[in-house]
Amino acid sequence: MGKIIVMTSGKGGVGKTTSSAAFATGFALRGYKTVVIDFDVGLRNLDLVMGCERRVVFDFINIINGEARLNQALIKDKRVDNLYILPTSQTRDKDALTKEGVEKVLEELRQEFDYVICDSPAGIERGALMALYFADEAIIVTNPEVSSVRDSDRILGMLAARSRRAELNEEPVKEHLLLTRYDPARVERGEMLNVTDVLEILAIPLLGVIPESQAVLRASNIGMPVTLDDKSTAGQAYRDAIARFLGEQIEHRFVKPERRGFFNRLLRRTA
Amino acid sequence: MSVDPRTLATAAVLPDGEPSFQLRGSAFTMMVLKINEARAGALVTELQDKVRQAPNFFRNAPIVVDLDGLSDDMRRIDLSGLVARLRSLQLIVVGVQGGSRNQQTAAIAAGLPVVPSGRPARLEPVAPTVTGVAAEALSAGTVAEPTTARQPTMIVNEPVRSGRQIYAQNCDLIVTAMVSAGAELLADGNIHVYGALRGRALAGLGGDKGARIFCLSMEAEMLSVAGLYLVSEDIDPAVHRKPAQVHLKDGYLRLDAI
Numbered sequence: 001m002g003k004i005i006v007m008t009s010g011k012g013g014v015g016k017t018t019s020s021a022a023f024a025t026g027f028a029l030r031g032y033k034t035v036v037i038d039f040d041v042g043l044r045n046l047d048l049v050m051g052c053e054r055r056v057v058f059d060f061i062n063i064i065n066g067e068a069r070l071n072q073a074l075i076k077d078k079r080v081d082n083l084y085i086l087p088t089s090q091t092r093d094k095d096a097l098t099k100e101g102v103e104k105v106l107e108e109l110r111q112e113f114d115y116v117i118c119d120s121p122a123g124i125e126r127g128a129l130m131a132l133y134f135a136d137e138a139i140i141v142t143n144p145e146v147s148s149v150r151d152s153d154r155i156l157g158m159l160a161a162r163s164r165r166a167e168l169n170e171e172p173v174k175e176h177l178l179l180t181r182y183d184p185a186r187v188e189r190g191e192m193l194n195v196t197d198v199l200e201i202l203a204i205p206l207l208g209v210i211p212e213s214q215a216v217l218r219a220s221n222i223g224m225p226v227t228l229d230d231k232s233t234a235g236q237a238y239r240d241a242i243a244r245f246l247g248e249q250i251e252h253r254f255v256k257p258e259r260r261g262f263f264n265r266l267l268r269r270t271a
Numbered sequence: 272m273s274v275d276p277r278t279l280a281t282a283a284v285l286p287d288g289e290p291s292f293q294l295r296g297s298a299f300t301m302m303v304l305k306i307n308e309a310r311a312g313a314l315v316t317e318l319q320d321k322v323r324q325a326p327n328f329f330r331n332a333p334i335v336v337d338l339d340g341l342s343d344d345m346r347r348i349d350l351s352g353l354v355a356r357l358r359s360l361q362l363i364v365v366g367v368q369g370g371s372r373n374q375q376t377a378a379i380a381a382g383l384p385v386v387p388s389g390r391p392a393r394l395e396p397v398a399p400t401v402t403g404v405a406a407e408a409l410s411a412g413t414v415a416e417p418t419t420a421r422q423p424t425m426i427v428n429e430p431v432r433s434g435r436q437i438y439a440q441n442c443d444l445i446v447t448a449m450v451s452a453g454a455e456l457l458a459d460g461n462i463h464v465y466g467a468l469r470g471r472a473l474a475g476l477g478g479d480k481g482a483r484i485f486c487l488s489m490e491a492e493m494l495s496v497a498g499l500y501l502v503s504e505d506i507d508p509a510v511h512r513k514p515a516q517v518h519l520k521d522g523y524l525r526l527d528a529i
Contacts, residue, residue, distance in 0.1 A: 124434075150433055153451045155431025203430060203449060203471075 002033075002110040005117050006135035006173075008159075010151030012122030014143045015180040018216055018226065018269055019238075021049045023139070023223035026242035028083035029257040032114040036073065037105075038088035039131035040121035047087040048078065049238035051223020061089040064101030070108055079228065084113070094127035106134050124154060133164050137174040139207060140243075143181045144192040145206040150176075150200050156202065176207035178241060195255055208241025210234055211254040295498045298457075298476055300440065304357075304370065305337040315356050322360050334362045335386060338370025338378070350381045424460075431456065431470065440479070452492060461485070467512075472493075480519045485529070489515035499524045 007020040010019075017040075024036035037060060038046035047053040054073045058068035060197030063086075077083035089096065110117045120131035132138060138159050142152040159173045160166055166173075179198060186192045199206060210216075219225065227242070229235040233254055240250050306314060322329045334357060336350075354364045364387040367378040375385045425439040427446045433453030437444065443460035454470035456462050459477040461484070468486035475482030475497035482496050489510050494501045494517045501517070501524050514529040 150451075150453060153433040154453065156430075157435050157451075157454075160429060160432065161435070198469075201451070 002006045002113045002116055003136045004106055004110060004214065005115060005137045005139060006120055006132045006133050007117060007139050007141060007146070007237060008120040008128060008132055008155050009122065009141040010124060010128070010155040011143075011148045014141050014148055015210070015216070016141050017045050017049050017119055018120075018220060019139065019141050019178060019180065019210075020046065020117050021220075022227045022235075022238040022251045023245075024050075024083060024085075024115070024117050025077075025241060026238060027115045027117075028077070028080045029227065030242070031082065031099055032116040033082045033084075033112070034117065035084040035086055035109055035113045036117040036119060037086040037109075038119050039097070039127055040119065041088050041127060042093045043121065044088050045088040046119050047075070047085060047261050048223060049220045050085050050225060052077065052085050052087070053223070056087045059089045060097045060105070062090050063105050064096065064098060070105065073104040073150070079224075079248065083180070094121070094125065095129075097130040099130065099133065102130050108163075118181040124158060128155070129162065132159055132173075133162070135159070135163060135173050136165075139178050140202070140204065141178050141180055142198060142202070144179060144183075144187065144194065144198060146193065149193065149198055152202060156204065163221060175204040176245065177202055178207050178210065179203050180210040182209045182254065184255060188257055205246055206252070208237055209252055209255050210237045210241070295478070297478065298438075299333075301333045302363070303335045303337050304362075305339075306341060308341055318357075318362075319360055322362070330361050332362055332501070333365040336364055336367045336383075338367050338374045339369065341374070344430070350377060354383070363409050408466070422466065425458075430466075433470070438476075450486075452490075458482070472517075474517075477517075482518075484517040485515075487514050488512050494524070494526070496524060501526065 005023070007016050009016050018146065019191070020036050024034045026114065027034040036046065036050070038044060039060075040046070041061060047056055050228065055075050058073035062068040063070055063073050073086060075085045077085065106116060118131045119133065121127040132155070139153045140155060142148050156175060159175065163173050179195060179201070182195075183192060187194045196207060200248065211233045213232055213234035215229050215234050216226050219232075220230055226232065226235050227238045230239065237254050240253060243250050276463050281390060299308035301368040301393055314379050336353065345359065357364055364383060366384045368386050368388045369377070370378070378382040378385060391459060422440070422442040424443040425437075428448065429443070430448040431437060431450045431454040433451045437457065439462075443463070444456055444458040445463045445465070446456065447465045449466035450456060450464050450468050450470045450472070452469040454462070456470065456472045457481060458474050459482075460474065461475045461482050462472045464472070464484075464486035466486075467490055468484075468489035469490045469492065471493040472484045472486075472491060473493075474484045478497050480497045484494055484496065489506065491506065492503050494506075496517060496519050499513055499519065507526060510526055510528045515526060516526060516529055517526050519525070
């Protein structure tokens with residue numbers, strides 16, 4: 001039985017879709033059969049970030065409504081084996097996500113896949129609630145700024161109170177913090193919260209720190225999950241985080257500002 | 272139903288400085304009677320059976336009648352008649368909630384105020400780690416004897432995250448974890464937080480001036496005891512992030528390091 005993981009944050013624009021794509025790709029690269037689902041009905045983005053937007057025929061909502069079979073809607077990634085994308089509908093809205101429908105699709109997927117990643121929409125309304133409801137584990141994507149941290153705290157509260165595991169009084173959803181768009185230089189200047197501040201407020205285990213990087217924007221514009229760009233710091237940080245998720249002990253990197261020597265500056269291209 | 276307790280306390284001050292009265296918001300728990308109109312004929316007999324099961328609980332209990340879902344035709348709903356019949360069961364109607372403008376006008380004419388709709392008590396315990404019976408005392412099925420005596424302390428063993436509100440009715444509230452900014456703790460008794468208090472804490476909600484708030488790290492957004500308030504701006508920087516307690520002394524809220 002596969003694991004259902006929700007990538008959530010409360011706040012928008014913090015990197016949920018980028019992280020969903022990166023984690024799904026990372027799991028698949030390590031040989032786990034993985035599917036990533038776009039829950040942001042009406043604002044279809046995941047297929048763009050995964051670079052499969054021109055191959056979408058049926059979507060998540062078609063499956064929920066019984067208009068197509070799962071195998072017709074799943075898109076197989078062309079670069080990585082074991083990686084599948086379930087895109088969402090651009091024309092419908094979040095009301096199309098029924099609890100029964102979502103449950104049916106997730107149960108079917110977890111029979112076949114090792115990891116089912118649910119890319120949550122922003123907010124705390126129906127779309128976000130449906131994305132987190134069935135989760136076994138949650139990755140909370142947070143930027144090092146006060147409003148993002150506050151919204152993450154709110155989502156953690158919802159996981160603890162309104163997920164299926166909470167309602168059935170089962171073992172709670174396992175929580176992981178993924179700190180994204182971290183700029184150590186700005187943190188040092190006091191313009192952003194540092195890792196310790198964020199951990200003190202949210203009090204959940206740190207899965208990884210993803211440094212702010214041009215590579216992320218570049219990757220999503222060309223539809224390539226940033227995990228595949230192993231020259232970039234962001235790509236390396238995602239690979240570290242995925243390894244930690246799988247239980248490996250890896251020290252956190254990219255938390256301190258880079259001290260570039262003269263040769264480094266000459267030799268290294270920009271991260 | 273409950274009334275929002277965050278109503279500011281007001282007092283009229285006479286020239287000699289001694290107030291002649293004090294007006295203050297307070298929270299009450301009352302039963303709301305929702306009538307199934309299709310079976311309204313059986314209402315009195317069935318209600319009588321219910322009252323007989325726990326006569327002490329229902330004796331002279333205040334009742335709010337929910338008008339939502341009832342037919343708008345006020346000729347069919349005889350409010351004064353209903354009030355009299357409930358009175359014969361020793362239930363006192365103190366107001367109505369919901370309903371159309373038409374129905375509300377009729378209620379006011381019958382001498383019943385329209386109270387803002389409250390949040391119904393949950394039929395199930397909120398979360399497994401929240402212990403204490405206060406929150407469930409009025410839920411359907413469990414009929415408890417009403418008592419103003421202190422209930423067992425409510426203990427919460429998990430972080431209270433932003434957006435969550437916990438009310439310890441007629442009892443103390445202990446949180447053994449942190450309380451996030453944007454969360455709210457309410458208690459008729461004392462509040463203890465064995466962690467950082469970053470949200471709001473309102474102790475002595477029912478007016479108990481002896482209630483106190485204790486926490487291991489004072490970072491609160493707002494603190495209140497028996498209706499008096501401090502906001503984070505007023506909090507002495509000397510106790511910020513330090514163990515502290517809040518209590519009333521000589522009519523003022525005091526915030527002291529522990």
